[in-house]
Amino acid sequence: MSDQLDTVFSALADPTRRAILAMLLEDDMAVTDVAEPFEMSLAAISKHLGILTRAGLVAQEKRGRVKWCKLQPDAMREASVWMQGFGQFEPVHLDAFERFLERELTQPDSDGPSGT
Structure with a gap:
């Protein structure tokens, strides 16, 4: 696998990041709106968005004082x-x-990754 593919799968491994992607399927959103349904800090959501951005799954753009x-x-x-x-x-x-x-x-995977 390429490094980019590894990065994408790593980003998708987290349920919060997958939920963010599902939200963004609907429309572009401000970071504060992305954070609203989650019970975590804006800083934590920003970290998740940073991981999604580095994986190329999300683009962030500042429009005025708001990051979209x-x-x-x-x-x-x-x-x-x-x-x-x-x-x-x-x-x-x-x-x-x-x-x-x-x-x-x-x-549950009791056999381990190789099935042995």
Whole structure:
């Protein structure tokens, strides 16, 4: 995997970041509006947004005194292509991808990553 793909999957591993991406599917949002539904500080949300921005999943732009966030769906392309290589995935939609990750991350794996 490329470093960029590693960065994207790492960013998607956190449920708060996936929720932020789902919110941004609707429209661009001010950082303060992104933070509103979460029970965490604005600084914590800003850290999550920084990770999403470094992964290329979100772009941030200052308009006047307000910082706006915009979804960058093309950043998911490499991850989508990689997952489609397994043949069991259709084109990735963020909601479906989030459900897939939640299932994978919550299933107990007593055999370890290699299945041994």
